[in-house]
Amino acid sequence: MATVSPSWNYTLRLPRDPRSPGVGRATLRAVLSARDISELAPTAELLAAELLSNAHRHTVGEYALRVLEIGGRLRVGVWDRDWRVPVGFGGGDVRPVDLDAECGRGLRLVRACSEGRGVSVWSDLGVSHGGKLLWVDCGAVE
Numbered sequence: 001m002a003t004v005s006p007s008w009n010y011t012l013r014l015p016r017d018p019r020s021p022g023v024g025r026a027t028l029r030a031v032l033s034a035r036d037i038s039e040l041a042p043t044a045e046l047l048a049a050e051l052l053s054n055a056h057r058h059t060v061g062e063y064a065l066r067v068l069e070i071g072g073r074l075r076v077g078v079w080d081r082d083w084r085v086p087v088g089f090g091g092g093d094v095r096p097v098d099l100d101a102e103c104g105r106g107l108r109l110v111r112a113c114s115e116g117r118g119v120s121v122w123s124d125l126g127v128s129h130g131g132k133l134l135w136v137d138c139g140a141v142e
């Protein structure tokens with residue numbers, strides 16, 4: 001008899017601390033290893049690092065890493081309390097960046113390396129605590 005394994009998800013709340021993005025990446029690596037999908041780790045870590053670093057740099061307060069399987073795909077997301085969506089994250093154009101600029105390349109990297117991406121914005125301060133969840137799809141979970 002065939003069985004269907006249920007989808008899974010993990011959430012790690014992170015304090016506003018400069019070490020939090022590194023803790024998030026290490027946790028992601030551990031989750032992927034435990035789920036036996038370490039082959040997705042390089043891309044997933046790169047994308048998570050960008051999203052976590054942006055949450056730390058551009059918002060105030062705590063943020064959270066979400067790792068889940070949805071529709072047979074690995075999805076990595078980062079939630080923060082700021083409802084503003086970065087320009088170009090969804091479907092719009094990314095701002096041009098000078099070749100010698102020290103920042104501004106992250107969203108281009110996210111767009112180039114993810115298989116899909118999106119955003120959910122919550123203005124209601126109920127259960128969701130408001131804010132936004134930026135997410136990226138990182139590959140098939142087998």
